[in-house]
Amino acid sequence: MESMVAIRGLCKSFGPIRAVDDISFDVRRGEVLGFLGPNGAGKSTTMKMITGFLTPSAGSARICGHDVAAAPVKAKARIGYLPEGAPAYPDMTPAAFLGFIADIRRVPSADRARRIDFAVDRTQLRNVLHQPIETLSKGFKRRVGLAQAILHDPEVLILDEPTDGLDPNQKHEVRALIAELAREKATIISTHILEEVDAVCSRALIISQGRVVADGTPRELEARSRWHNAVTLILPRARLDGLRAALAGCAAVASVEDGTADAGLARVTAFPRVGANLIAELGTIGRDPAHAIEEIRVERGRLDEVFRQVTGARTSASARAAA
């Protein structure tokens, strides 16, 4: 598959501060890249460089083969961009605003009405089409920004926090929309909502302090978690001691932790030793009626834990270096 977004050694310094430090990656057609990172990690700055708003201090960004610095107009024409905060002209109505975007992006007049209708329908703006944007709620403003980004059917979609400020129903709609559009496009979304990565991203990139600290599919990242392949058992509190003894005798178990328990029930999580297949070992314990296990489940691994691990470790390491 062709690489539609090619980022090579991108750097950005603001005075002495290095906001983005040597970031490289590719996004192919059909791929949805999730850009993760703590606030101030450099997600937005990177997106601003890819879309040609900021000039990189070093490195290059190519969109469908067009270098953003050398051929900005050609590169920008292929991008649909939702900037951070979804800015739009407050005194315009969504109808006038989308009309302006269609004109300036030179959507052919034969397609114009159809494209605007598509964007309006998919972002559910029909009811507010003729109200000034400044009077709209945060969720509507965000959707106006989204409509603007998908209006010209771009090959590359770059969305900075597309679901920020939306209610759960709207979030679901927007994720479904991204998933549907993404099949034909190369998409980059930034978010700090980890469930979003699971829901829409085919690949996740975790950035911390301007550097890429993890890169992989959500599954691969989850596998880096301590929780990956751990087994959680739920049983009556009265049987807890018996189970602990049984787990202690199992060679595949590295450690055991108690979790939060409901009334009368206890939750125990067993963590595997490296390379051990814990669920196979625990199958016999689970079936033993003496423990009266109510539920047994294999953990997938926790993205939020991996996130903290890769972004937090670096912070404490640099804090130690500074001390």
Add this chain to the structure above:
Amino acid sequence: MIQTLTIFRREFSGYFATPMAYVFLVIFLVFAAALTFYLGNFFERGQADLASFFMWHPWLYLFLIPAIAMRLWSEERKQGTIELFLTLPIGLGQAVLGKFLAAWAFTGVALALTFPIWITVNWLGAPDNGAILTGYAGSFLLAGGILAIGACISATTKSQVIAFVLTAAVAFVFTVSGSAIVLNFFSGWAPDWLTEAIRSFSFLTHFNAMNRGVIDIKDVFFFGSLIALFLFANAIVVDIKKAG
């Protein structure tokens, strides 16, 4: 070119989407008329010309044009829409030109709405309509010059107040640079060529020349190159400051 026109249309209709356009037009027309008739003694002079009308334009523009120019770029920066605007597939030159032309056309509308005074003077006497036309052309060029300065300054700041005050100050210096106050300040120590150069930048000198009914190519060239220079600077400032 098409995109410059698209930007022009959006910006131009933007003036009329808010009360700003109407406030501006009313204030401009009321002041222009009041100054002409009361301070300019339009009737008492007993002459069929619009000298007493045009003579006030530089002073009116000094505070009205910065009010139009101040929002051109600083508002985009403040609202964050500049990020949207500059990631559209348009050249920076088209963006700068489209915004400027819309603002300039708006001042043109204000100027055109003073037509009753032209009717009045034609009804009262037989004025030299050629001179009136060059007066209007001079006034329009002067407005464009101050607008270009204001557009450039507006790009340097997120604060419209700062943009307004700085533009008014710079425009004031340009306006009076031919006057004795400014020239005396320099003539004592500066070489003659510098004093002459400062005098030649005077808005009043170039504006008054056109008011006399003569379109001198050098006056048109002065305002034209002034506008071009400041729009070029405008594009550079936008490019440098857009991140901040």
